Amino acid sequence: MSLQAQGMRAWLLQRLTAVYIAVYSLSLIIWIVVKYPVNFETWYSFFSQPIILITTIIFYLALFVHAWVGVRDILVDYVKPSSVRFILLTALALFLTVMTTWLLLVVISLVKV
Amino acid sequence: MKTEDNRPKYLNLLKIRLPITGIASINHRLSGLILFLFIPVSLYLFQLSLSSKNGFAEMLTWLSSPVIKLALVVLTWSFIHHLFAGFRFLLIDQNIGISLPAARKSAWFVVFAAVIVTLIISGVWIL
Numbered sequence: 001m002s003l004q005a006q007g008m009r010a011w012l013l014q015r016l017t018a019v020y021i022a023v024y025s026l027s028l029i030i031w032i033v034v035k036y037p038v039n040f041e042t043w044y045s046f047f048s049q050p051i052i053l054i055t056t057i058i059f060y061l062a063l064f065v066h067a068w069v070g071v072r073d074i075l076v077d078y079v080k081p082s083s084v085r086f087i088l089l090t091a092l093a094l095f096l097t098v099m100t101t102w103l104l105l106v107v108i109s110l111v112k113v
Numbered sequence: 114m115k116t117e118d119n120r121p122k123y124l125n126l127l128k129i130r131l132p133i134t135g136i137a138s139i140n141h142r143l144s145g146l147i148l149f150l151f152i153p154v155s156l157y158l159f160q161l162s163l164s165s166k167n168g169f170a171e172m173l174t175w176l177s178s179p180v181i182k183l184a185l186v187v188l189t190w191s192f193i194h195h196l197f198a199g200f201r202f203l204l205i206d207q208n209i210g211i212s213l214p215a216a217r218k219s220a221w222f223v224v225f226a227a228v229i230v231t232l233i234i235s236g237v238w239i240l
Contacts, residue, residue, distance in 0.1 A: 015206070018199050025192070040162075040169035047163055060156075067149045074142055099152055106160045 014069045017062040024059040048110060060103045064096045137220040140227075141198040144191035151188055186235045193234075194227035 001009070031046070032038055046052055071092055079085045131139065162172045175181060201219050204210055210219050 015203065018203070022196060022199070040166045043169060044163060063152065067145075067152065070142075070145045071149055074146065099156060102153075102156050102160075106156065106163070109160075110163060 010069050010072075013065055017066040017069075020062045021059065021066060024055060024062075053107065053110065057103065057107060061100070064100060068092065068096055132217070133224065134216055134220040137198050137201070137223050140194055140224065141202070144195040144198075147187065147191040148195060151191075182239055185239050186231065189234050189239065190227060190231040193230050194223070197223045197227050 035042060047056065072089060075085055075088050075092070079088060158172050158175075161168045161175075163169075176185070201210075201223050204219075205216070210216060
């Protein structure tokens, strides 16, 4: 893929994930406000529903992609020495991989019960 | 041909006066970075809140401590500003409001609306 196409893909991904993140978070906030105050049973049964679990997984994955593009933009703009930039980008990728693993562990613990 | 550049160079950030569109933009980055740092906290709270009845109660206690409440105000501003400014950028992508006066006006709106909504939410819900 050409550099231009890569930039275009990042641009598009950033916007698609932005819309999903916005819709998911606002929906969840509205749900909390409507059900307020939420107790454990309501909260737990809500997130145990397959559709909510799946949309939540997609939310976090969209968030990780969005964070990757966004933080990468910041690093590329402000961190000039290429070695430091490389180390920070690697750290970012590693961090998001750990977050993804953590998310999957939380999801697995919910599905097993 | 004269190539000499006499324009002043300011690298002192405190001396650089950003236009309102620039403030909306840099705040978008700053708020994005804050939200990014909150990712592990959100996962921790998500896990804790679903672990057990005690875990859920523990999360609520944690959320109601004064220091965390202050952090929640910052987080609320970050979310609201990032949302509003992001929506503004999506409109600008669609060539909506790209004239300089319109872009300035929407930037003023985003910057101030974010602060006002944050104050309202903080007053009603967090504090």
